Amino acid sequence: MTPPPEPQPDLLALLRSVRATRWFTDDAVTEAEIAAIVEAARWTGSARNRQPWRLLIATDAAVRARLGGLGAYAGHLAAAPVVVALAVDRDLGGADASFDEGRLCQTIVLAAHALGLGSCPATIFPEDNVRAAADLLGVGPPWRVEHAIALGRPAPRPPRVTAVPTGRRAADEFAGPPRPTP
Template sequence: MTDTESFPPDAALAALRSLRQSRRFLPDPIAREDLEQLLEVARWTGSAKNTQPWHLVVVTDRETNSALAGMGAFAGFLAGVAASIVVAVRGDGRSVAYDDGRLQERVMLAASHLGIGSGTAWFSTPENRQQVRDLLGMPAELEPWSAIGLGYTDTSQKQASPQLSGRKPLAEIVSWGRYGAQPSA
């Protein structure tokens, strides 16, 4: 059986289009087996020159996740997650940032496939990242830029403001062949 037979292209594209950030979760824990599956997906995520510049810290303790929630302007929702995966990277520059985002998106897609909601948190200042290092006992050479918050989405709560939930039409964000050009009929 080929990959497309086990996961038809239409289903794969629908899964990619439907992935959304979740920031409101039920209190239910995530099974360790599911977390391990997500970590396997992370392990097999590609990186620039296959450097795999990351170290992942899985946090299932609610108090620790609540502390992480206070360590960045875009981390507050971590207070309500069942688990988080803090992504710490070695090095700096564009390729490391790209690899961090690539890993997060892969894990989020895998989580969605398992029925688990997810969202990205950002530890945006050097002070925030040092707080994360101190809390989790990380060495100085690791930069904990982000975390993936995980849990079962509480669908009874609004997840995003209405102005953020839509998407711009393709004509606003895509050019064909040259900036500003649209395809000919």
């Protein structure tokens, strides 16, 4: 029997420290950083290895501004120096496409965080906006652009009151009761 892997406290600390970043400095994200994120994303697992996605990288300010207007929660895309839009072929991905897209998004967020970058996913909706995003980024059916991720160097959050709760639930609130030890 193979022994379990050794714990990696640095990696676990990294996972616990990820936060959504919606405010960015004007500092550029380098081509090398973008390439490193793309390389990490390329290795994301997918059901039956179908990889039903393409990454569309937007650095042009006008494109980012237009993407930021394509959903009630997409405004932060306009402020980010880089937007990574996720184009997904739901026919290729089948019933697993949404799950695979979530895995891809999380890989991108974690890779950005490991590089010291901030990120925040955005949902593009309703359907007219999904089509507008695809057109803006130069893809057509079967590709759909329903999500994008803002990337950049984190800036301090502006002072304001937010209705979004902070903190995390305790593990026993969402993981169920402890299991008996065998």
